[in-house]
Amino acid sequence: MTLASGASAAVWHHDDETGARPSAGDIDQVRISAGEKVVTMRVEFNGRVPYQTDVFFDVDRSRKGPEFVASYNDDGGGTDQLFIDRAHGFSSPLDGARCKPRSVRLSDGGETLTARFRVGCLTFRGEKPDRLRVNVTTNDDFVTLDSAPARKRFGRWFAVG
Ligand SMILES: [Ca+2]
């Protein structure tokens, strides 16, 4: 892996540490890709999907913290409980209205969450991002269960498109 100029391929793949036993919200693998038009995110859990999964997007490096969050609520097993909105630090949003995803899918066993949404949902100060980086955090009742790659830390920058 090189950190030379920051942005590289249009995908971030992360193998997270997993516990010995499967438990809700233990992040196993994350794969985020950002094409010209669509962002695809896939989060695999070591165990079941937790109550809340927040994917924080950093699109502006001059501004501290994430600019956007894609938040999924596993509220009774529905798969339409995801929205994308502006982030306020790494706090878990209660609801949001900026963007609805194109698709959300939870695998039968509830161990893989996949969602797709428009890159336009990450437009910041009038500009679509040309690169981004991501943090994934799982919560249950506002208690953090796991965070990838680490708490309040982002993965590497990768190019969009
Ligand atoms: Ca983990």
Ligand SMILES: [Ca+2]
């Ligand atoms: Ca930022």
